[in-house]
Structures are given as C-alpha cells and as structure tokens.
Amino acid sequence: MTAELQTWIGVIATLAIFSFLIKENPFYRFFEYTVIGMSAAHAVVMTWDNYTKPFWVNGVMKGEYYLLIPGAIAVLYYFRYAPPKYQWLYRYPLALIMGYNIGYSLAYDPRPFMTQIRGTFESLKDLNSFIYLVIFIGVVVYFIFTFGNKSAAVGKTRTFARYAMMMYFGVSFGNTVQGRFSLLLGRLLFLLQDWLGLVKLG
Amino acid sequence: MLEKLNNLDSRWMYLALVIVLVIPIIKPIGMSISVNKDLTQRMYDFIDSLPPGSLIMFDLASNSSSDTEITPMIYAVMEHMYQKGHKLLVAGQWSSGLAFWSPKIDERAREYGWVYGVDYVNIGYKAGGTSTWRAMGQDFWKGAMEVDINGTPFSELPIMQNIRKLDDKTIDCIVIFESGSPGMETWITYFPTIPLCKGSVAAEISSSVRYIPTGQLKGLIPGMRGAAEYEKLVNRPGIATQLMDAQSMSHLLVVALIALGNIAYFGTKRKMARGR
Numbered sequence A: 001m002t003a004e005l006q007t008w009i010g011v012i013a014t015l016a017i018f019s020f021l022i023k024e025n026p027f028y029r030f031f032e033y034t035v036i037g038m039s040a041a042h043a044v045v046m047t048w049d050n051y052t053k054p055f056w057v058n059g060v061m062k063g064e065y066y067l068l069i070p071g072a073i074a075v076l077y078y079f080r081y082a083p084p085k086y087q088w089l090y091r092y093p094l095a096l097i098m099g100y101n102i103g104y105s106l107a108y109d110p111r112p113f114m115t116q117i118r119g120t121f122e123s124l125k126d127l128n129s130f131i132y133l134v135i136f137i138g139v140v141v142y143f144i145f146t147f148g149n150k151s152a153a154v155g156k157t158r159t160f161a162r163y164a165m166m167m168y169f170g171v172s173f174g175n176t177v178q179g180r181f182s183l184l185l186g187r188l189l190f191l192l193q194d195w196l197g198l199v200k201l202g
Numbered sequence B: 001m002l003e004k005l006n007n008l009d010s011r012w013m014y015l016a017l018v019i020v021l022v023i024p025i026i027k028p029i030g031m032s033i034s035v036n037k038d039l040t041q042r043m044y045d046f047i048d049s050l051p052p053g054s055l056i057m058f059d060l061a062s063n064s065s066s067d068t069e070i071t072p073m074i075y076a077v078m079e080h081m082y083q084k085g086h087k088l089l090v091a092g093q094w095s096s097g098l099a100f101w102s103p104k105i106d107e108r109a110r111e112y113g114w115v116y117g118v119d120y121v122n123i124g125y126k127a128g129g130t131s132t133w134r135a136m137g138q139d140f141w142k143g144a145m146e147v148d149i150n151g152t153p154f155s156e157l158p159i160m161q162n163i164r165k166l167d168d169k170t171i172d173c174i175v176i177f178e179s180g181s182p183g184m185e186t187w188i189t190y191f192p193t194i195p196l197c198k199g200s201v202a203a204e205i206s207s208s209v210r211y212i213p214t215g216q217l218k219g220l221i222p223g224m225r226g227a228a229e230y231e232k233l234v235n236r237p238g239i240a241t242q243l244m245d246a247q248s249m250s251h252l253l254v255v256a257l258i259a260l261g262n263i264a265y266f267g268t269k270r271k272m273a274r275g276r
Helices: A005-021 A026-062 A065-081 A085-109 A110-122 A127-144 A152-195 B002-006 B010-026 B041-051 B062-082 B095-112 B128-138 B158-162 B184-190 B202-211 B223-233 B239-275
Strands: B055-061 B087-091 B120-122 B173-178 B196-200 B219-222
Touching: A005 A026, A005 B041, A005 B184, A026 B095, A065 A085, A085 A110, A085 A127, A085 B128, A110 A127, A110 B184, A127 A152, A127 B239, A152 B010, A152 B062, A152 B202, A152 B223, A152 B239, B010 B128, B010 B239, B041 B062, B041 B173, B041 B196, B041 B219, B055 B062, B055 B095, B055 B184, B062 B087, B062 B173, B062 B196, B062 B219, B062 B223, B087 B095, B120 B158, B120 B184, B120 B223, B128 B173, B128 B184, B184 B196, B184 B202, B196 B202, B202 B219, B202 B223, B219 B223, B219 B239, B223 B239
Parallel strands: B055 B087, B055 B173, B087 B120, B173 B196, B196 B219
Antiparallel strands: none
16 A cells, blocks of 8 residues: 555545445535635646746747737726626627637538538448438438428438437447446556555556 | 336445456456457558658647546557657647646657657647647747747757648648547648547547548547557557456446346336236
C-alpha cells in the first residue's frame, strides 16, 4: 500500500463518490461539492492561462495593438451585469459572434453533409451499403410523413424506420455502457495498482 | 423467486460488477483479441502507408475523464509512429486535454529518444476555436501566435520551419482523440483535404463510423477495445490489452443480467395472467 499523500486523497475521494451507490450520505456530498469548487477554480486558472495571458503577453505586449479593438468589444459582454440602462451594450459582442458563426456555418457546414448524402448513393458495392440506403430512405420517410398520412406503404416504412432507429439507439447505448465500464475500470485500476499495489499493469 | 429477481436491489448488481471487473485485473484470463478490419486495421494501414518522416498532428479533444480509453490509444499510435519514423505535432481543441496528456506524451517521447523541437513539438492550446484553426490554415505561425506550449518562439524550433500552413501539403494526417465537441467536425468541415483518423471513446463510435465509407475518416480506434487492437497491431501490448479480460467479463455480466431481467419480467407477467 502506498504512502503517497496525493494517492490517498484520490482514494478517499474515489471511495466517497462510489459510496453514493450504497446510499446518499454526507461523505459523498462533501466530495461532490469539492469537485464542483475545484472545477470552478480550475476553469478560472485555465481561462487566465489560455485566454487572458496569451492575449496580453503574446499579442498586445508584442506590439499587436489592434487586438485591443476586439478586446474592448469583448469587455462589453460584462454590461450584462450593468444597471438596466446600459445593459443593451452587451448585445453588440453577442450579435457579432452570432453573425460570424452563422455565416461560417452556412458557408462550410453543408459540405460534410453533402459528402455523406452523396456517399449513401455512391458506394453501393456490398450488402451493408444497400442496407444503409434502405434505412436512410426509411428514416427520411419517417420524418417527412410525421403527421396525417394514412397510406399503408408509408405506415409500414415508418414502422421499419422506427425499428431501425431503435437498433441504432441500442447500439449507441451499448457503446456508452462499454465506455462507462472503461471509466470504472480506470478507477478500479487506480485503487488496485496505485493504492493497494496488488497489480502492476502498463 | 421470479418476483425476488424482479425486485433485486441494484446494489447487488454493482457488487457483482466490481467482482467481475476486479478478478480478471488481478488474475488475467488471456482472452484473444481479434482486430476490427473496418475500423482499427484501416487506421493502422493508413498510418503505415505514410512515408517515413511524415508529419502527424495529434488533436487532443478530450479530457482526463477519458484517461482509461484515450491514453492507451495515444501510446499505441505513438509506438506506431516511432516504428515508422514519423514526426509529431501536438495540438488540442480542449485545453484540459492538452494539460492532461502533454506530460504523458513527453514521457513517452523521452523513451523513444525524440528530441523536442526536432522530432516532435507541442504548440499548446490556442484559444478561439474554429476561427483560430482557420487562421492557422492561412498562416500557421501567425494563427498560433508564434509560440509553443512553453512560450518558446517557433523561430527557435527546427521542426516548425516547415510548418507554415495547416493544410494537406504540410500535415500528412491528423489523428484526433475525441470524446465530445468540439471534435472531428472541425476537421471534416474546414479542412476536408487533410486525411483524418480518429481515436474515439466508446460512446462516440456509432456516430463516427458513417464517416469511414465516405473517406472523411481514414480509420477509427473504437474505445478501449480498439486501443487493445492497435496495441496488438504494433506488437506492444499495453494497459488496454491487459484490461480487455475485465472489459469482456463485464459485458458477459451485462448480457446475463439483461437475460435474467427479461426472464423475470415475462415470467412474472405470465404468472399474473394465470392468476387472473
């Protein structure tokens, strides 16, 4: 068993969080709030290191004074907390960023989707691609004819599409469960290897 | 009996899960691992096909919560790059991912004898999202503010002398290790000409595989299982291989619990119908 203080803190925190599985308790609560507090503190430090410091040190202080213009616009965000009379000012950076992102999205976002749609029809070289196409058409029918269609063909297609989607959600859920087990494995390995020293992997 | 099973306290299942996971960690069974030809093998083949000295960029779009899945993938791909003599550019769309994995990458690079600034470089987190990446597409140095993760100017790093644009002429492949957004959409949307491979957490697999047939993804490492497959391909079994027994046993437990749950549910229903 290790004597490292850092590992012991990790172990106590891990066991505290897992204790929730038995039942809600103060030990769990304490560490839950600790995580929230630490996450907030970490976010502040990361924001300073990744945004504020590079802006001044690598930009403005190296003579790129034009950066002060977007910097000043960004400061307007804080007018959200100003007296109501001045709050409208925060809408300017918001409008700028929204416009920029919408323009960007409209210009570039359709491309990968078009590649996907083209690929659906283009690569019909095996059974899998054929199944993919059939499900694709089924799901499109499902969402187009959501309301008020009494056709039997559409009804059957929609039922087929529903089953296909349920299968996809099942696969997705299964993969998520697999991922969660991996996370649990990581924690168990920490307890068995780093704390108890029962195994030596890696 | 059936009612008892139907109302089984979930804590017994948690206990069973822990037992099923712990035993194979302490005493591995050594179950064989087959390689997925459509996902992991494709990625391996693609990276293998690049000429020695190619520049591969890592995008760390994940954080420490995916350590168990992502770390073995990073190590396995680095091993492959070492075997092939590729060079590495480390970047990241998630600042927390860079903070977490950079020391691990440095440690592994030291093991390979890679010289920082010559064989590999870490440019650190660059704020600004897609607009920053786009700026790097025009002028890498300017877009990345001309300094690496330690604040060293690019002008002092030999490897950076050839990295002037983020495009397919400079970067031979991007390998993204992703567990959420922003992620590979950045690359397939704004840089579709740069070949892209992905190391994905298990939860993201089903939403990623559709990019393989269209060529938007050259290959995919699916979760910890994929990491174990890649370790097998590069012939260096690591932590993913060693944990696969536990992972497999946990899946068997889940299948058994699903079967038991269904038997209990339908059995109870039938019994109630008979009772009426």
